[in-house]
Amino acid sequence: xxxxxxxxxxxxxxxxxxxxxxxxxxxxxxxxxxxxxxxxxxxxxxxxxxxxxxxxxxxxxxxxxxxxxxxxxxxxxxxxxxxxxxxxxxxxxxxxxxxxxxxxxxxxxxxxxxxxxxxxxxxxxxxxxxxxxxxxxxxxxxxxxxxxxxxxxxxxxxxxxxxxxxxxxxxxxxxxxxxxxxxxxxxxxxxxxxxxxx
Numbered sequence: 001x002x003x004x005x006x007x008x009x010x011x012x013x014x015x016x017x018x019x020x021x022x023x024x025x026x027x028x029x030x031x032x033x034x035x036x037x038x039x040x041x042x043x044x045x046x047x048x049x050x051x052x053x054x055x056x057x058x059x060x061x062x063x064x065x066x067x068x069x070x071x072x073x074x075x076x077x078x079x080x081x082x083x084x085x086x087x088x089x090x091x092x093x094x095x096x097x098x099x100x101x102x103x104x105x106x107x108x109x110x111x112x113x114x115x116x117x118x119x120x121x122x123x124x125x126x127x128x129x130x131x132x133x134x135x136x137x138x139x140x141x142x143x144x145x146x147x148x149x150x151x152x153x154x155x156x157x158x159x160x161x162x163x164x165x166x167x168x169x170x171x172x173x174x175x176x177x178x179x180x181x182x183x184x185x186x187x188x189x190x191x192x193x194x195x196x197x198x
Contacts (some may be wrong), residue, residue: 006149006160009102017106017167020031022160023134023152030138030159031166040126041135041169043112044082054197056116057081059112064089064188066108070096078196096137100183106164110180113172132160135166135173 010029017027017031038047056078058060065077065087073092080088098104117124136159136174147153152161172178 001144003160008107009105009165010149013103014106018162020161021163021167022158023163024137025154025157025159027157028134028136028138029130030136032138032141038125038126038130038135038165041130042137043165045123047116047123049112049115049119051115051187052194054190054193059116062115063087063109063112064098065193066112066186067097067101068092069098069185069189069192072096073194074189075196078197089120104161104182106168107164107180107182108186109168110155110178112187114178114180117172117177127169130170130173135169136161136163137165141195151168 002022007018029038030043031038033039034042034044034046034052040047043063044058047058047060049056049062051062056065061077061080065074067089068074073096075088076088076092077085117127137147138154138159139147139151139161140154142153147161147163149162150165152159152163152166154160168178
């Protein structure tokens with residue numbers, strides 16, 4: 001694992017969330033593509049979110065923008081759509097990512113999911129409809145040998161991986177909220193966007 005890998009950051013800063021899990025495939029709700037049955041559970045799902053008067057197209061855009069403070073990457077990401085948001089954020093990370101990102105990344109995701117839960121009734125209804133099923137981001141079709149920190153891959157009759165997104169979604173579903181603690185300046189980037197868009 002590299003020093004910038006999500007897994008490494010979670011192991012160092014969120015040890016309670018650092019683990020590998022396996023689920024019976026026939027008991028899982030699988031997130032694949034946004035246009036499929038469970039696609040709205042994806043961070044790329046069509047669920048606009050408003051934070052302090054600024055609208056973000058989905059939870060993924062909001063989450064990726066929370067990594068930055070500087071106008072250049074923020075403006076680029078704010079005007080991006082779809083999978084390009086994640087790809088562009090990766091390109092900006094080496095130079096511009098917040099130095100404290102590792103200590104806040106899980107809390108940032110929790111914040112984004114709570115906003116989605118509170119602002120998007122369709123997402124909330126779909127999430128609650130999963131009831132006692134396991135929720136996983138199924139990355140079996142991805143070319144990489146192993147799933148990334150957010151998802152799982154099929155191994156016979158099980159789906160295995162860190163599945164951090166699925167675990168947070170299940171926690172949100174079961175508790176109705178997620179506890180998070182963000183730095184005082186975590187949302188200052190919203191003002192940066194507001195000032196640039198005037």
